[in-house]
Amino acid sequence: MAASRERERHPERSRAAILDAAEQLFAEHGYEATSLAEVGLRAGVSRGTPGYFFGAKSELYRAVLDRCFEDVRDAVRGGRERAQSGSHTTEAILQGAVSDYFDFLSARPNFVRLIEREALSGGAVQRDGAPRLSAGQEALGAIAAELGLDPTPSGDAAQLLLSIISLCWFPVVHAATVAPAVGVDLGSSGALALRKQHVISLVMHGLRGLYAEQR
Amino acid sequence: MAASRERERHPERSRAAILDAAEQLFAEHGYEATSLAEVGLRAGVSRGTPGYFFGAKSELYRAVLDRCFEDVRDAVRGGRERAQSGSHTTEAILQGAVSDYFDFLSARPNFVRLIEREALSGGAVQRDGAPRLSAGQEALGAIAAELGLDPTPSGDAAQLLLSIISLCWFPVVHAATVAPAVGVDLGSSGALALRKQHVISLVMHGLRGLYAEQR
DNA sequence: ACATACTTGCTATCCAGCAAGCAAGCCAAC
DNA sequence: GTTGGCTTGCTTGCTGGATAGCAAGTATGT
Numbered sequence: 100m101a102a103s104r105e106r107e108r109h110p111e112r113s114r115a116a117i118l119d120a121a122e123q124l125f126a127e128h129g130y131e132a133t134s135l136a137e138v139g140l141r142a143g144v145s146r147g148t149p150g151y152f153f154g155a156k157s158e159l160y161r162a163v164l165d166r167c168f169e170d171v172r173d174a175v176r177g178g179r180e181r182a183q184s185g186s187h188t189t190e191a192i193l194q195g196a197v198s199d200y201f202d203f204l205s206a207r208p209n210f211v212r213l214i215e216r217e218a219l220s221g222g223a224v225q226r227d228g229a230p231r232l233s234a235g236q237e238a239l240g241a242i243a244a245e246l247g248l249d250p251t252p253s254g255d256a257a258q259l260l261l262s263i264i265s266l267c268w269f270p271v272v273h274a275a276t277v278a279p280a281v282g283v284d285l286g287s288s289g290a291l292a293l294r295k296q297h298v299i300s301l302v303m304h305g306l307r308g309l310y311a312e313q314r
Numbered sequence: 315m316a317a318s319r320e321r322e323r324h325p326e327r328s329r330a331a332i333l334d335a336a337e338q339l340f341a342e343h344g345y346e347a348t349s350l351a352e353v354g355l356r357a358g359v360s361r362g363t364p365g366y367f368f369g370a371k372s373e374l375y376r377a378v379l380d381r382c383f384e385d386v387r388d389a390v391r392g393g394r395e396r397a398q399s400g401s402h403t404t405e406a407i408l409q410g411a412v413s414d415y416f417d418f419l420s421a422r423p424n425f426v427r428l429i430e431r432e433a434l435s436g437g438a439v440q441r442d443g444a445p446r447l448s449a450g451q452e453a454l455g456a457i458a459a460e461l462g463l464d465p466t467p468s469g470d471a472a473q474l475l476l477s478i479i480s481l482c483w484f485p486v487v488h489a490a491t492v493a494p495a496v497g498v499d500l501g502s503s504g505a506l507a508l509r510k511q512h513v514i515s516l517v518m519h520g521l522r523g524l525y526a527e528q529r
Numbered sequence: 530a531c532a533t534a535c536t537t538g539c540t541a542t543c544c545a546g547c548a549a550g551c552a553a554g555c556c557a558a559c
Numbered sequence: 560g561t562t563g564g565c566t567t568g569c570t571t572g573c574t575g576g577a578t579a580g581c582a583a584g585t586a587t588g589t
Contacts, residue, residue, distance in 0.1 A: 322587085322588095323586090323587055323588065349577080349578060349579085350578080350579070350580090351577095351578075351579095362580090362581095365579075365580065365581085369580095370579080370580075371578095371579065371580090
């Protein structure tokens with residue numbers, strides 16, 4: 100009984116709610132412009148609870164970032180396994196990967212915004228960066244191996260990967276600003292899909308160009 | 315005499331110094347994390363002078379953004395005129411435009427960072443956006459006309475333009491974060507030039523792809 | 530003399546972090 | 560099986576530091 104009246108104690112739920120609220124607010128307004136009181140309010144706990152669980156505001160931020168990077172790395176890992184499992188052509192693999200990545204980011208705009216803010220501030224909360232680096236390295240290894248491209252630093256594989264990332268991130272951040280200013284609608288899912296098709300097509304033509312140059 | 319002892323009065327110089335300092339600090343640390351006192355310090359005036367000239371912090375920010383967008387629009391305009399003046403092939407025009415744009419952004423990282431922050435915060439200082447829109451529209455018109463691409467909203471010209479912008483912006487913001495994480499060095503001017511070549515090549519292959527599809 | 534450029538003192542506000550308090554679950558002893 | 564004490568989740572009051580904006584002052588050029 101009393102399965103859950105209202106005033107239960109539920110630390111895991113509270114912790115998660117605080118992380119969710121903080122992620123949303125940090126992504127939306129930035130670190131400085133977000134107060135712990137706001138986080139508490141949005142998480143449905145009191146002013147002081149975020150501080151109680153995470154100690155300091157910077158620790159909360161760090162925890163949000165950690166969760167974010169872990170999710171990204173897991174997604175990369177999962178994507179690669181999916182690509183390796185079936186037997187696909189080289190081009191189909193790349194096409195699927197770009198499509199998956201595009202969709203992944205669109206579904207998690209907060210992650211992109213958080214990392215974007217981190218980059219803009221030069222990683223003020225300078226963590227060691229292990230998960231981020233590892234996600235990038237895994238993706239690089241995958242793309243070089245699957246597509247047979249130059250895997251050396253700043254080689255073809257890395258350059259192509261960076262281009263894919265650039266193209267997939269941009270719509271998330273600038274859907275409401277730059278995109279409409281240059282006449283691209285990204286408001287509806289249909290319009291987003293159109294954009295995705297364009298990105299995929301650009302990357303595929305680029306890949307063919309790389310193969311042509313290699314030969 | 316007394317051409318400029320030390321304590322001259324020089325409102326234009328002060329105003330410009332304050333704008334420069336504010337642009338740098340807003341770009342580096344963001345709006346909230348920048349205090350008017352810091353701006354004054356960096357501009358070589360007192361704590362209160364930024365407030366004296368611009369009234370409110372938000373007005374100063376607005377002034378910084380206005381100057382920034384005007385510069386961008388002027389650059390687009392200049393680039394188009396340069397392209398139209400000589401007689402170049404279609405591909406050479408695009409190649410030159412991408413190269414110029416890439417260099418322009420690399421030389422003005424503050425502008426990119428400011429607009430990026432603005433986009434992340436959803437344009438909290440919601441101005442009418444006239445200069446920004448006009449810069450985008452001018453670029454769109456230029457690319458559609460010079461390359462003979464579909465000029466309708468979300469058409470080929472707009473999509474290609476957005477891709478170019480995505481590819482040129484990314485290195486500015488993520489040179490120290492994402493790029494090294496995926497194995498691309500953007501630290502030296504040589505490495506940046508390599509990146510630029512890759513971007514140009516990707517765009518050119520993409521353009522050829524668009525022509526092929528059209529036919 | 531007067532206006533304008535600029536500075537300094539002040540105040541109200543906000544917020545992070547701390548410390549004290551309250552209440553809910555848990556467990557042991559009786 | 561209930562009573563009392565302990566731990567832990569969570570809230571609230573408080574304090575010191577930062578800062579935006581204003582108001583009053585000082586200096587400089589005309």
